[in-house]
Amino acid sequence: MECPHCVADLDHCHGTLIVHTDEVVECSEPGCRDFDRVRHTFVVTCEEIDGDCHCTASLVEEYAQAS
Template identity: 35%
Template sequence: MTEQCRACRTGLEHCHGALIHHTVRRPECTEDDCFVAASDHDMHLDCSAVGCLCDEFAAESAHRVG
């Protein structure tokens, strides 16, 4: 048994953080020093799952315009 993940053992670029997808901003990673592409993240979260309100602001703005 090893403590390394499969991607670490095989030398693949990856991130152990979660990528948070925002409605009105670019995605952000929970790891401060992350430099890998969005596709190299195993965990993807909608921003509302972490308490972000940008989807509500986007819906409110769309309602005002429409």
């Protein structure tokens, strides 16, 4: 089975784009350098894949201090 985007010669990435709560993004595909959302079929937040991400822990701490 071939990727239809590869066959059509479209600029895309096979990795998953991970969006952190501080809007920093990273890709699961080694070597990916273009983190535009439209290049990635799969886009998730860090909370969806790992509840212990440093950015979500920071938000919980900020919320606790504000209360």
